[in-house]
Amino acid sequence: MNTSIVRRPKPRATISDVARLAGVSISTVSRVINDTAPVSEDVEQRVRQAAEMLSYTPHAAARNLAVRKTYMIGLLLPELGNNFFAPLLRGVENAVRPTEYQLLVHASLRSLEDAPWRRSSIGEHNADGMLVFVNSTDEEELLRNYQREFPMVLLFFSGPRSANIPHIGFDNASGLRQVVEHLVTVHGRRQIAFLRGPVGNFDSDEREMAFCQTLERLGVAWRPELIVRGHYTSVGGESAIQALLDRGIAFDAVFTGDDEAATGVMAALRRANLRIPEDVAMIGFDDLPFAGYLNPPLTTIQAPVERAGFLAATKLLSILAGEIPEIATRLPVELVIRQSCGCRR
Template sequence: MYCKYRMKPTINDIARIAGVSKKTVSRVINDSPLLTGETRDKVKAVIEQLGYVPNPQARALALGHNFLIGLVHDNPNAQMILNMQQGILEGLRGTEFAMVVQPVNRSSPSLVEDMREFIVRQRLYGIVILPPISENDAVAKMCVEAGCRYVRMGSAVLDESKHMVASNDRDAVKEAVRYLIQQGHKRIAIVTGPQGFRSATERLAGFEDAMTEAGMKLPRSHRAEGEYTFDSGLVATEQLLDLSPRPTAIFASNDEMAAAVLYAARLRGIAVPDELSIVGFDDTPIASRIWPPLTTVRWPIVAMGRSAAHKLIAGAVEEIDLEDEPTEFLSNLIRRGSVAPPKP
């Protein structure tokens, strides 16, 4: 047996020393189930002794795919995308997989075919699909037809557990609005997310659930639509602050728009939280860095990204068990300084 090779060891060296064929070595490297435990252990011992590292390009050619996980999005919330990338990269750490990111246009009539081309061109092992693209069943069907593993992210469960990571947006927002009501607020307004986003629908539903539970109604005038961006949040807030009497509390459907609510209030000389309470959604870094610090719903997006990656590569990485990966992730309210009881 050889202890060390001067030149980089090859698959031929592994086969010769282990006394097996190149095909058997290849099956061990690619985790084929067509081998006995004894043969697998013998070949792995030689691989470890020689310090052999498989050529990823050769493996990709043999398996018919690259060791790439795609992330597809069309979302104006840049921080959400960054957090999702962080989670996926954490899930892939220590494996041979890498990530490639692809923005798409959800309004394009060629969306499904564009995504199919991306999968085929990159020879993807699997794909993580962010909302609102993930809410399109035709996209999931296309992934199955293309033979590409997929996981959808959403604000509600839309698919089988192995294909889904979801958050409880409706219940989380209900908890947040309950908190405002418990503080004594009766004129509560909402800056919603954009139409076409399931998250916007779920968060509005949670808001209305809490109001109904308390015997309160949401007047149409107390609802303004945003686009999950700071600028759209400003426009929506101006609309709400022009009301007479104006709201004593505003729930914004993400932190970016909540920051815009705070900014608009400051421009008008409205004290937060003494004259206006604000609650956001996401718990992005900005939430704890503005003043007053923002009360917000913590969205476990990094954990969702990590689990999505694990669900995709569970069949290729022995240490990861698909059964250990949850489908629903719970958001919770983080109470900071932007909420106070309304003045009499």
């Protein structure tokens, strides 16, 4: 194997090369490239031609250094596993594309061995602002960046109380209200299992609270043993429900924190010979693309993930443009009724 023969790509044309070829100064080249000052007709032509011939493209780092901007937006995520991610990123991209900014994605299962100054590079240096997904960083760093007035928008959590950082999330309370009311009022279920996400997940916490409150409001007692922890994954859902089944805890409905977990729950229930929705009704969250194709088609809360991504990026862009946006945005969610809850077509 041919190790470490460092083969640098051919040197690129610089602004000086263009200037020389066009017979002008580099200032002039800069001006025609950026259209920052009037330049005479023929000089402009010459410069453009020279640039074309050398297939010149400005060197980003140099430009960034000079203007003290990176034209980059950081996107900080925990691991990129879930299906949530595709529509979210799509939304972000759609907002960013028409601008001069680019997207720097950073999945941050932060390795602790990293040098401290390397770890958070995205937040502090390689970007002009950043979009922070829930659970992708700690409060301390968030606070540090906040104090430096580093532009940020938070996704699906609101950040430290003391900070007041703009954020975007779903209206979890309303969603839960819809779910619980539907299950209790329409289908008469009273023993609803709630398969929540991991501890510390902001949305999950909110939902759990709303779950219990709505139940109480409807005069149904909620039982702690029916609130179980999953992983927002298929196997997570499967094993959580299996555990409930094994412990002999009765329930007549299950609400899962996301659709992916719902597939696992379905598998577990089927294995236990429980019919959906007759024996146990099911409702999911997210309305992922396949939800309607499950068996039975999954009733679920539709959450506008792509829109959330789009709005978050838009918000950040507006901050970068010097505007002062609203701090909190809650996106409405809506119950999509299919058949897993017991409704007929």
